Amino acid sequence: MSGIMIAIYSDDYITNESLFRELVSLAKQLQAQSHERLTITVVGDESGSCTQTVAEYGEELVRIAIKVPENAPWPEYDTEALVQLCNELQPSMILLPKTFWGTEVAARLTAILDGSAAMDITAATLLSDSLEVTRTIFGGVAEARLRMARMPAVLVPHPKIWPEAEPLPTDSSITLFTPNIDLGALQTIPKDRHRLAQAPDVAQARILIAGGRGLGGPEPFKLLEEIASMIGGQVAASRPPVDSGWVSGQIQVGLTGKTVAPDLYIAVGISGAIQHITGCYNARNIVAINNDPHAPIFQYATYGVVGDWQDVLPTFYEALKTIIKSSREKVY
Amino acid sequence: MNIVVCIKVVIDPLLSSTDLMIDPVRSRIVARESGQQVVNGFDEQALEAALRLKDNIPGTVITLMSVGKQVPWDVLRKLMALDVDNALVIDGSAGDSHDPRVIAAILAAAVQRLEGVDLVICGRQASDWDNAQVPIRLAGNLGWPCLTLAREVKMVGKEIQVRRVLLDGWQDMSAKPPAVITVTSELGELRYPTMKGRLAAMKRQPNVWSISDLGNEFVEATELVEIQMIHHPKESNCHFIDGESGQSKGEQLAAVLMSSGLI
Numbered sequence: 247m248s249g250i251m252i253a254i255y256s257d258d259y260i261t262n263e264s265l266f267r268e269l270v271s272l273a274k275q276l277q278a279q280s281h282e283r284l285t286i287t288v289v290g291d292e293s294g295s296c297t298q299t300v301a302e303y304g305e306e307l308v309r310i311a312i313k314v315p316e317n318a319p320w321p322e323y324d325t326e327a328l329v330q331l332c333n334e335l336q337p338s339m340i341l342l343p344k345t346f347w348g349t350e351v352a353a354r355l356t357a358i359l360d361g362s363a364a365m366d367i368t369a370a371t372l373l374s375d376s377l378e379v380t381r382t383i384f385g386g387v388a389e390a391r392l393r394m395a396r397m398p399a400v401l402v403p404h405p406k407i408w409p410e411a412e413p414l415p416t417d418s419s420i421t422l423f424t425p426n427i428d429l430g431a432l433q434t435i436p437k438d439r440h441r442l443a444q445a446p447d448v449a450q451a452r453i454l455i456a457g458g459r460g461l462g463g464p465e466p467f468k469l470l471e472e473i474a475s476m477i478g479g480q481v482a483a484s485r486p487p488v489d490s491g492w493v494s495g496q497i498q499v500g501l502t503g504k505t506v507a508p509d510l511y512i513a514v515g516i517s518g519a520i521q522h523i524t525g526c527y528n529a530r531n532i533v534a535i536n537n538d539p540h541a542p543i544f545q546y547a548t549y550g551v552v553g554d555w556q557d558v559l560p561t562f563y564e565a566l567k568t569i570i571k572s573s574r575e576k577v578y
Numbered sequence: 579m580n581i582v583v584c585i586k587v588v589i590d591p592l593l594s595s596t597d598l599m600i601d602p603v604r605s606r607i608v609a610r611e612s613g614q615q616v617v618n619g620f621d622e623q624a625l626e627a628a629l630r631l632k633d634n635i636p637g638t639v640i641t642l643m644s645v646g647k648q649v650p651w652d653v654l655r656k657l658m659a660l661d662v663d664n665a666l667v668i669d670g671s672a673g674d675s676h677d678p679r680v681i682a683a684i685l686a687a688a689v690q691r692l693e694g695v696d697l698v699i700c701g702r703q704a705s706d707w708d709n710a711q712v713p714i715r716l717a718g719n720l721g722w723p724c725l726t727l728a729r730e731v732k733m734v735g736k737e738i739q740v741r742r743v744l745l746d747g748w749q750d751m752s753a754k755p756p757a758v759i760t761v762t763s764e765l766g767e768l769r770y771p772t773m774k775g776r777l778a779a780m781k782r783q784p785n786v787w788s789i790s791d792l793g794n795e796f797v798e799a800t801e802l803v804e805i806q807m808i809h810h811p812k813e814s815n816c817h818f819i820d821g822e823s824g825q826s827k828g829e830q831l832a833a834v835l836m837s838s839g840l841i
């Protein structure tokens with residue numbers, strides 16, 4: 247087995263471009279050591295536009311597109327297609343993004359190819375006879391070093407560890423891979439699908455104002471929305487508001503949500519459990535508003551307000567409005 | 579319907595890093611104090627999914643299944659206060675492996691030995707290693723379909739159907755049993771037991787099988803070289819905003835964030 251393969255899903259690429267660019271950096275790091283061929287495979291790109299953009303990441307890449315039929319089960323079909331491609335290319339390393347698709351395809355591919363997988367890796371080193379990776383465990387309070395004993399090694403990097411690769415303009419040639427799959431022979435059957443409006447990617451925001459269970463319901467998120475739009479930020483959330491259906495899962499920050507690193511992260515009514523912190527730990531500044539002075543979130547905060555958000559937020563909002571208005575008046 | 583719910587006992591994920599340490603002998607993370615183990619949260623929700631099926635399908639039998647070296651029965655037993663029929667503990671040190679390939683193979687061998695299982699329900703991932711791999715590998719070993727990230731599980735005719743959470747919404751997916759299902763937190767919390775259930779649970783005991791009885795050899799796909807703690811909290815240097823009231827603190831905060839250029 248030889249070769250490094252990046253596999254991405256076109257929908258993920260659209261909403262999570264930075265993850266793809268981080269995968270390219272990891273792949274190039276591994277390639278510098280192993281000198282193996284690098285392949286990028288894009289799954290499910292109907293228009294082909296994603297594959298076009300992806301093709302711009304370096305001339306030594308081989309680009310392969312796999313189309314997914316409308317009624318194909320997700321991601322069983324995608325996995326089966328990748329298995330067939332892997333049987334042909336025999337890659338020794340497969341890199342996938344930390345998205346719903348990437349995480350699940352990683353597990354399915356590893357199971358079928360009987361390889362080894364490592365999730366949430368923060369470092370990877372090729373030794374003379376093996377690949378060693380470091381990954382976070384226990385929500386991020388600890389890390390484990392693993393030696394990948396079976397090939398292919400399927401790796402899902404932790405977001406925001408590797409830098410985002412820059413495109414290198416090249417003549418891109420794209421090969422279409424057409425797997426031989428009998429839809430009727432697959433085991434899962436897709437039914438109704440319901441799509442929410444696409445929320446802007448919280449991982450790209452410079453300012454985030456995040457609400458937690460302490461907000462008590464969906465209503466207060468409107469106030470967060472108003473504040474965010476005034477200061478050029480976006481709204482995020484901890485897990486309980488998502489589980490309770492107050493907000494969309496797209497804006498969840500944490501271990502099972504997005505990993506963000508804004509300049510400013512304002513956490514309102516969020517206790518600061520490690521599974522949340524692990525997703526926002528790299529924010530340059532965390533501001534915590536919480537009525538419990540012992541809430542762990544204050545350990546990570548640059549600024550803290552001990553108080554009920556119902557008292558703090560409205561005056562915070564009004565004061566910001568006034569300051570912003572007067573600073574505008576000064577300028578004009 | 580015959581349902582197996584896979585349960586992992588984990589260290590309480592809400593313990594702070596200072597309450598955890600490395601057990602050098604077994605190269606694993608342990609709590610400094612005893613009694614800090616809990617049922618993995620997503621697995622509790624897997625049980626809730628099973629109980630909801632049982633609410634609607636008379637004659638459903640629920641079996642809890644847990645692997646590990648000396649799985650603590652006092653932790654598992656709490657679940658027996660609910661409408662659970664059996665508990666099966668599969669004992670042996672291979673069950674403590676960090677490696678999903680091993681755990682999935684043990685579970686698969688046990689499910690096959692149980693015979694007649696229609697559905698295996700698992701939490702989407704365990705809060706210690708967060709691999710999200712065991713259920714999918716288990717399905718692979720059994721040759722069964724795997725439906726993932728369910729926020730709803732129900733039978734529709736002869737098919738099992740889940741409403742799977744997607745980043746931008748949801749999708750219904752179905753399969754013919756036998757199947758493996760993973761459950762996510764949007765499904766909702768595990769119900770509370772009754773007092774009567776709690777008392778009855780005190781007397782219940784699990785069936786115990788030994789991993790070595792399951793015959794196979796269980797080989798890891800990844801070798802654990804080392805584990806170490808990484809200190810998260812920086813020196814706490816939070817600057818607390820003073821003020822007579824929450825209202826005045828709110829105003830102060832706006833001024834501080836504006837003048838420091840953060841907004």
Ligand SMILES: Cc1cc2nc3c(=O)[nH]c(=O)nc-3n(C[C@H](O)[C@H](O)[C@H](O)COP(=O)(O)OP(=O)(O)OC[C@H]3O[C@@H](n4cnc5c(N)ncnc54)[C@H](O)[C@@H]3O)c2cc1C
Pocket residue numbers: 457458459460461483484485486487498499500501502503504514515516517518519520521522525535536537538541553554555556591592619703704705706708
């Ligand atoms: C495997 C696993 C994965 C997980 N993944 C994630 C994840 O991706 N993201 C995530 O966020 N969590 C995740 N969790 C859950 C995590 O452990 C916590 O349960 C969760 O982060 C708590 O959310 P919270 O802080 O909003 O709620 P709580 O912990 O309930 O905190 C609410 C806070 O609000 C404060 N509060 C209450 N009322 C007010 C008021 N009126 N004014 C001001 N403050 C108030 C309280 O003092 C409290 O600190 C995961 C857990 C596990 C086990």
